[in-house]
Amino acid sequence: MRSTVEVRRQIPSVASIGILAIAFLYVPLMTVLVFSFNRSEDATVWGGFSTKWYSTVLHNSDLIRAAKFSLSLAVPSALLASLFAAGLAIGIGVVHSRRIVLLQMLVNAPLILPEIVTAVGTLALFSAVKIPLNFASLLAAHVALCIPFAFLPIRSRLRDLDPAIFEAAEDLGASSRRVMLRITAPLIIPAVFSAMLLTFIISMDDFLTSMFLSGPSTTTLPLYIFGLLKLGVSPEVNVISALLLVIPTVGLLLSVVWIRKRGK
Amino acid sequence: MNSRGNGSALQIRDVSKTFTDAKGRLVHALKDVTLEIAHGEFIVLLGPSGCGKTTLLRSIAGFEEIDSGTISLGQMRLDQMAANRRPVNTVFQSYALFPHMSVEENVSFGLECEGLPRSEIKVRVAEMLDLVHLTELADRKPNQMSGGQQQRAALARALAKKPQVLLLDEPLAALDLKLRRAMQTELKRIHRATGTTFLFVTHDQNEAMALGDRIAVFSQGQLRQCGTPAEVYENPADEFVASFIGESTSFTGLVMDGILKFEELTFPIPRYELSSVSVAQIVVRPEAFSFETGEYKCGEVTIEETTYSGDSIEVIATLRSGKQIKIQSPVEILSALKVGSRHDLYVDPLRVRILHGAVADME
Numbered sequence: 001m002r003s004t005v006e007v008r009r010q011i012p013s014v015a016s017i018g019i020l021a022i023a024f025l026y027v028p029l030m031t032v033l034v035f036s037f038n039r040s041e042d043a044t045v046w047g048g049f050s051t052k053w054y055s056t057v058l059h060n061s062d063l064i065r066a067a068k069f070s071l072s073l074a075v076p077s078a079l080l081a082s083l084f085a086a087g088l089a090i091g092i093g094v095v096h097s098r099r100i101v102l103l104q105m106l107v108n109a110p111l112i113l114p115e116i117v118t119a120v121g122t123l124a125l126f127s128a129v130k131i132p133l134n135f136a137s138l139l140a141a142h143v144a145l146c147i148p149f150a151f152l153p154i155r156s157r158l159r160d161l162d163p164a165i166f167e168a169a170e171d172l173g174a175s176s177r178r179v180m181l182r183i184t185a186p187l188i189i190p191a192v193f194s195a196m197l198l199t200f201i202i203s204m205d206d207f208l209t210s211m212f213l214s215g216p217s218t219t220t221l222p223l224y225i226f227g228l229l230k231l232g233v234s235p236e237v238n239v240i241s242a243l244l245l246v247i248p249t250v251g252l253l254l255s256v257v258w259i260r261k262r263g264k
Numbered sequence: 265m266n267s268r269g270n271g272s273a274l275q276i277r278d279v280s281k282t283f284t285d286a287k288g289r290l291v292h293a294l295k296d297v298t299l300e301i302a303h304g305e306f307i308v309l310l311g312p313s314g315c316g317k318t319t320l321l322r323s324i325a326g327f328e329e330i331d332s333g334t335i336s337l338g339q340m341r342l343d344q345m346a347a348n349r350r351p352v353n354t355v356f357q358s359y360a361l362f363p364h365m366s367v368e369e370n371v372s373f374g375l376e377c378e379g380l381p382r383s384e385i386k387v388r389v390a391e392m393l394d395l396v397h398l399t400e401l402a403d404r405k406p407n408q409m410s411g412g413q414q415q416r417a418a419l420a421r422a423l424a425k426k427p428q429v430l431l432l433d434e435p436l437a438a439l440d441l442k443l444r445r446a447m448q449t450e451l452k453r454i455h456r457a458t459g460t461t462f463l464f465v466t467h468d469q470n471e472a473m474a475l476g477d478r479i480a481v482f483s484q485g486q487l488r489q490c491g492t493p494a495e496v497y498e499n500p501a502d503e504f505v506a507s508f509i510g511e512s513t514s515f516t517g518l519v520m521d522g523i524l525k526f527e528e529l530t531f532p533i534p535r536y537e538l539s540s541v542s543v544a545q546i547v548v549r550p551e552a553f554s555f556e557t558g559e560y561k562c563g564e565v566t567i568e569e570t571t572y573s574g575d576s577i578e579v580i581a582t583l584r585s586g587k588q589i590k591i592q593s594p595v596e597i598l599s600a601l602k603v604g605s606r607h608d609l610y611v612d613p614l615r616v617r618i619l620h621g622a623v624a625d626m627e
Contacts, residue, residue, distance in 0.1 A: 172373055
């Protein structure tokens with residue numbers, strides 16, 4: 001074992017690597033924030049402070065439509081995926097030891113599979129069985145995409161709970177329905193909310209799946225932004241990106257505070 | 265469901281249970297266990313980990329299914345019943361309090377399951393909190409309480425249901441020594457106050473001795489002996505019980521004319537009638553030996569090690585063959601007991617025990 005003194009001596013060099021990593025993560029984000037207040041017509045050349053592109057963006061009806069569409073997709077995707085994932089996580093809890101590993105792998109595998117494979121596969125499936133590409137089919141694809149992400153926090157919450165809690169409830173005379181309503185549900189609710197937030201952002205942000213499965217009437221926000229880029233980098237893109245950065249971050253912070261409070 | 269007065273005995277008949285372990289081997293968790301527990305009794309299931317005592321408790325609670333045998337409470341067969349319908353309640357080793365509920369809500373949970381009217385629940389919860397001295401902490405969440413307080417809450421929650429039998433699964437294992445002692449006294453008081461049958465599982469023999477009206481000693485899925493603490497200590501049924509409860513040394517040898525010979529030692533065994541020649545196994549507690557004259561002289565031993573423990577000295581002495589004997593001696597003679605020195609060893613003839621199972625008549 002190394003002494004703490006020895007480890008401490010190395011801290012300055014380790015810390016500088018850490019600072020570099022943070023810079024790597026945040027410099028592009030800061031750039032987009034700064035340039036969203038650019039006056040210039042050119043998105044990449046600084047021409048002084050202005051909020052004019054914000055008002056342009058907020059009056060762009062195509063953009064608003066795409067944003068609304070993304071929201072109308074992300075909200076039910078997050079709800080449905082978290083609901084399925086909660087069922088899955090609760091169900092997996094009663095499975096016996098060795099099969100759990102296999103089941104968990106099955107649920108988690110899509111996380112490491114390239115999304116493009118799932119997207120192409122889903123498109124192939126939809127056209128093979130003649131499912132039209134519309135809101136419902138896109139929603140189904142988003143839900144499938146989100147389930148593994150929603151599963152993670154709920155499963156880990158359930159695994160952290162003392163299994164004797166459920167036995168205790170049964171021991172005290174509770175039916176399985178009562179155990180679910182009074183014990184399981186309240187205990188996993190913070191995790192279900194985390195799952196909803198996570199999957200909401202994943203659905204809002206998704207490009208590949210939407211790209212493959214969108215029809216003429218289903219333009220999501222990321223698809224719209226991509227379309228804008230094809231016409232050259234417009235300053236509007238910076239503003240949209242800045243909004244997409246700030247709104248979820250604030251939402252996330254608020255919800256983390258709320259979950260912390262509840263989880264205690 | 266009132267357990268006072270009209271309770272019935274818990275009968276465990278020929279209960280067996282096997283399961284397959286991680287390596288695919290068949291393990292006998294319980295092997296033909298038969299045990300009858302009287303109403304209002306405080307019985308302790310004692311044994312090392314993996315001996316089956318917890319499996320038996322969980323089978324009574326309904327968390328494990330038994331392979332064969334019956335568990336019944338008076339005329340009621342328990343083993344066929346769902347866990348949530350059995351008139352028994354459990355105090356878990358981890359307490360298993362519901363973390364999102366206050367103490368009061370934890371205690372009322374079981375009563376709400378019964379569908380009792382609100383007013384009655386309130387009264388019963390208050391009564392239980394008073395019994396375990398937690399009235400002031402009724403609004404606390406489990407994580408705002410100490411281990412001992414959580415323990416009391418778990419006890420109140422289980423007792424609120426007025427169970428016919430209260431099952432306690434090593435409930436004191438997580439507490440420090442001082443708190444454990446205090447809780448033992450508490451448990452005895454609560455047992456007296458409620459008159460409920462207590463079935464208490466532990467691996468700690470001191471705890472078993474302190475608490476149990478009777479102790480049931482388990483090993484490898486089998487019930488080895490069941491008796492009062494004094495019976496189990498003074499008359500152990502076999503070598504396992506003798507070595508698990510208290511210290512002892514066992515000797516196996518030929519018995520002739522009431523004298524057992526073991527290497528260079530002899531032991532008197534007048535309390536038992538044996539045929540003139542037979543083989544017997546005896547056990548002798550450390551405190552039955554002495555280095556002072558006046559009792560029966562066994563022979564000579566060599567002092568190998570002495571450990572001073574305040575009120576006595578624990579001595580390990582050896583025979584020529586290297587066989588070790590545990591002896592307890594008064595502290596006054598500590599200076600005489602030099603390591604390597606030889607001493608006469610005496611024994612109290614009334615405290616030499618023949619193990620029931622080990623007598624083999626050679627005629």
